[in-house]
Structure formats: C-alpha cells, structure tokens
Amino acid sequence: MSFGSWVSNGVVGSPAFAAFDQGYDVFLGNFRGLVSREHVDKNISSQQYWRYSINEHGTEDIPAMIEKIHEVKVSELKSSQPDLEEENNSDQPYKLCTICHSLGGAAILIYVITRRIEEKPHRLARLILLSPAGFHDDSTFLFTVVEWLFLRFAPILMPLVPAFYIPTRFFRMLFNKLARDFHNYPAVGGLVQTLMSYVVGGDSSNWVGVIGLPHYNMNDMPGVSSHVVLHLCQMKHSKKFIMFDYGSAAANMELYGSPQPLDLGEYYEFIDVPVDLVAGRKDKVIRPSMVRKHYKLMRNAGVEASYNEFEYAHLDFTFSHREELLAYVMSRILLVGPSSKQQFGQKSARLRRKDVQVRAN
Template sequence: MLLKSQICPWAYQPALSASHITLFQLLVFLLLVQKENSLFLYRPPPFDPDYLKMFLEPDAEIYRHFPISSTAWHVKETVEVLKIWGKSGEEHTITTEDGYILSLFRITPIKEKATPVLFLHGLLAAPETWLIRGKEDLAIILNEEGYDVWLGCYRGSNYGRRHVNLTTANEKFWDFSFHEHGLYDAPAMIDHIYRETSQGVAIIAHSMGNAVFMSMLALRPEYNNKVYMFVGMAPYAVARFQYSTVVQTLMPGLVPFLNINPNTIKYADLYTRRKLNPLVVVCAIARLTCLTTFQFSQGVDFKDIDWTYVLVLGAYFPSGTSNKNIIHIISIGNAEFRHYNYGPTKNLERYKSQTPPKYNLTNVKVPVSLYYGDNDMNVLISGMEAQVKALPNVVKSTIVKGYNHPDFLLDKDSRRLLYNPILKDLRKYVGTK
C-alpha cells in the first residue's frame, strides 16, 4: 500500500463516456495544484535514466538506444532483477487450497540449511519492490547474512492471475481481499517453504502485508507453530491513516465505483501491471507534477527523496489486486481491524451480526516487532497503541524518526535506522537455525 494516489480510482465512472476522467485531465489538475502550492519555485529533482534502464528491457533490439517508452520497453521480472545484483533466484509455483496458482521467489541461499525468511509486500506492490537498491535492500542484506530469503506474491497480482478452474475474465476470480491472502495465500507459501526446507519461517512485511499476516494467524492459529517471529514495517492492520484534504474530499464519490467489475468495462482495470507504467515516463519528464501527487498521498518532502528510486519503484506499480481488497483496506483505516463489510443484511447471513466481527488477534502468539514512521500518513503513530494492545506478544515497538510510508523501502539511511535493528531482532528471536 505504497501510493494512495494510485489506490484512488480516478478513472472509474458508471460508464465510459464524455465524463470519463482522463489521465490528461488528472495531470492538468495536478499542475494547477502544483502552481497553487508554488512548487515551481524549486528545480525538478534529478534522476539517473541509466539506473532506471537497468530494470527495463526493450521489446526489440531497435529500441535499445531509444528513449524509454511505455510501449517499447518492459520491466524485468524478479529473477532477472536479482541478476542485476549478482544474485540468482528461482521461481516456485504453488497452489492454494481454493485453487489459485501463485509464484513464490527464492533468492539462492549462500549456505545450506539457512533459516527461511518470508517477505510479504504491500498493496499493489510486487516482489521486485524489495530489490530496487541491491545491497541496500533488506532482502539482499539478509541473503548475504546467511538467511534463506523468499519473496511472496498474492492472488490477483502480476504473479497470481491463474487458477485451476477460473480465469481472470470470471468475476468470481476477483472475489477476494487481504482476508483470503491471509486465509489461503500466506499459508500456502509457508507450507511450500516447509516442504522445501523442513523449517518454519520468520516473516517480514510492509504495509498491507501486516494485515495479511495478522489475519492469517487470527483465522488459522495453528500456523503459530511454523512462524519463528514477525517483523512489521509501517504495520497496516490495527492502524489509523490520514488522507490529504483533496483525497478525503474526493473519496466518498469515488469509492462506490470500486464495485465495478474491471473485466466487463474496458479501461477500468487500473490495477493490472502494464509492460511499463506510463506514469513513469510522464514522471521522468514532469517531475514536479508527480511530486505533487506524492505530497498529497504521502507527505513526502521531495528535497530528501531519491527520485531515481521512486521511478524504478513506480515502474512496478500497480501490480494487481481486486476492487474488493481496496474497499476492505480503506474500511479498516480507523483502527477497526474487521472482516469485510457486506452490509447489514448480508453480514447477518454470514456473521450472524449486522457488523463484521473483529479479527481475533489474541491468536497471534509469535514474537512481534513493529516499526512505525512518525511522518507516515498511511499508518499514523496514533494507531500504534491500539495495535500493540491488540497483540499478546509485542516484544518491541519502534518509531523511526522522520519516516513516511515509502521510506521503509527507499530511504538512503535505512540500513542504519531500520535494517540493522531488524537484523538484531532476527538474531535474538530466530538466530540462523
């Protein structure tokens, strides 16, 4: 759940007509806001196009020396990204109990019988988002520290669009939220890792990955026996968020359109990964416009952010999810970590109550270490106390000064401020079994 600006369904309308909000209209709106905020007083942030090109491949040799284009280039996938950093990896295929076929990526361990660590990414993210900076990324750091690193993917993502019976054209395929990620997807990952290694796992999550993990143990407490510990970065579960004024104003009118089936309305599927996100090309040119979007959604101070990393990260966004998941994510943003709300009548049928039940977090028995950013609009510090109180075994809760939501993945000083403390957590509660 990195970019709220990409979560908001700007393009959804009951019908695609003259009233359809186009990308051009959105950019014009942002330019006007940008002018209002006097951002033109600042020079556009620099970025390194050659660094971005490392993550891209031209669709044909003739494009290799052409400018980057969203129609002529495509992003490299996980195993190829690992090769950039001199690493090798494997793509494993797993099938969930309810028939979804997912990919699970393993970074080749440097020693035998290394302790497995499973990474769970956030909303609309992808396994590649753990690998943007190479030796400065936590996944690579843990691999070099001797851990057996696995990168998970969810149903509906770029690596989870297959099913034993259904296709993505079937509306039933998209009937899921993070609830099903926790009930089926994460357990399938853990079971596969156990079959491959005969070991349990430590789990590290960012943003929505926390909701996936918490819902898994709330619903399937037997998996406490297969998890050594959990580390949550920007832990969006029992959390509070604060949208910008503009987003808060637009949200009530936009959320109803999320119920549209993206497969029956052309151009309405905002969440599917493209060959290369066209906004990356736009942002490489109109950087101040994109910075306005970041400021509205994340409160990011563009003077302190490496724009090159932002563009690489953006190239992999969005990587797929369901409308139902977006609605569920929004609904729990006031420290109400509950099951999906179907409305009073259907709730009564499903839950025997007009309101959806809370997830039973007393079932989360494993040691939990949480890291919050004090500048994170998506996971406010004010929700930290409620999260800690809801869990029975929080061994540490840390506020990382100055951090916003993307900083957990992109900050230039993340090794010292965040990753070294996480390494200490793992050594203390997991070791290198």
C-alpha cells in the same frame, strides 16, 4: 503486493540481500493482483479474478506461501539429515520469521489470528511489521474522500470497476514511457514527485522511483482490487481492524459465525509469537498513531510486542537504502533462537471458548 521493493536497491542496500548475507534463507512472496490475470482458469472473468479483499491475502495467499516454504525446508532438511523425524502439529525443524510492510502487515496478522482460531499451526516464530495497515481512522484527506465515495457508491461502482489498473498494453507502454521520462528529465520527475506527495498528504516517499521499477512494464503491472479498497474504507469508517464486511448479516454469519465481521483487535490475545512494530514519523499513509494502536492492543492482550519509530516516509521502509533500519531488522531476526517445539495448542482452551468460524470466500 510485489516483492520487488525488497531487492530494489541491489545487493548492498536491500533488506532481502542483507538477510541473505547474514546466512538466512530468504523467501519472497507476491500477493495476487496483476493485470495479465494469470490464473489456473484461463477463462476467468475480470469480475471473478478481482473478487478478493484483504481477507483472501491473509487466509489464502499467505498460507499458500508458507506451506510452500514449509515443503521446501522440510525437503532440504531431510536431504541433509536422513534421520529427521516427520514434524507434527507441535514441532517443526526450522524457525520462520516474517518481515512485512504496509498491507502485508495487516494480512499476516489476519493469517496468524485465523490460523489460531482454526487451531492450525501458523509455523511462524516472529513477526516484524513495518508500518502495518489495519487501523486508518487517523489518515489523509484523500483517504477520507475515498472512504466517503466507496461506502456510498460501492454497489454501483464495483460491478463497473472491479479493480484499478491500466487495462491495455498500449496504455501500459505509454505509462512505462512516461516513467522513464520522469527519470531522464529531473524537472518532470520533480513535478510528478511533488504532485504524488501532495495527493498522499505530504508523504515524501520516492514515488517516482517506485513507478520506475521493472514490474511496471508494458506487458504487466500490479492492480488494486476494488474489494481491497472497500475493505480499507470499512476499517477506516469503523475505526477498527476488521475483516471484510460482506454487507449483510446473513453473509457475515455464514463466513464468520456472527452478523458482524471479526474485530481482529479483540483477538490479539491469540498472537503467540513476538511482534516488532515499526512506524515512520514522516509516514503520511499509515501514521505512527495507527501503528501505536496495534501496539497498545497487543500489549493489553499480553502479546510480547515492541515498538520503534524512525524518521521515514511510507516507502522508505523497503524502497530506500536505510542502514539503521537494516541493522534494526537484523537485530530482531537474531532474537529468533534455534528451532524448538512450537507451543501450538497452548491457548486452545481459550480458542474453543470463542464461538467463531472463519472460512475463505
């Protein structure tokens, strides 16, 4: 949810700096979800603030980021090219490639598919998805336990616990002190690393290093909405990449135009840009079998998709310095050619045959 991992290795080993060094404009975005509850409505309640699922990441957060990028790029290009014509729905004067990891991968797919359903431009030229979420039926024992608890006790639990976070400054300060101790005392850090690895099914990612990132501080820390957790549990239970199930046919009908939430895998034919899927053989959070499930559905739907695997755990894709991954990602970005007219509307006839509507909650 934080862009920090994309720059956590400094100017030498971070994906964001690697792209910048190659001459690309780099934009970094955050999803909503901080314990400070920063919001335009200063009086927003905790329940209201945390009432969002992965739907909102894909239908509100990402569109806001991309439209801001579009505004910035068009403004820059007009400044340097005064005779630049105003772009329309089928043309834009730049190419935009997105690189997403884990939850960001699921959200960007929701974004592209829902924009195509709404017949709006998504402005993207290529998707590079590193261990993307979406399919979770092959997952760890912990996730299975969480799924069982949430699906049965969500009506009781969620009003009481709208999100999972450290609520007070004192306990955040204590957590921050412990994080520093993990680094200062290798034996303690090693014990925590082992416990964290065991909890997530043996994934060997540098969990201790992650909680030492600057955005885990006494003033603010990321939190996870209970609705996001429930949404992931719904995906795991259904064995499908679905949008959020609001729990009743009437609510789903109002949001989606059908009594069931959209099965996004059935709409992969609407992905009209190349997609590069990358899995980690040591990834126990999102296993390679689940990334291959995206790939197979995309290929069956006629999407121009590629699949690759590396010997990585889940957080290695962003937090660790991996030269081969940086080289691979840069090679995929290079495939994005010079700006040309978007093929928006190419599948509009097929889109209209789908009696579907999608609106943000």
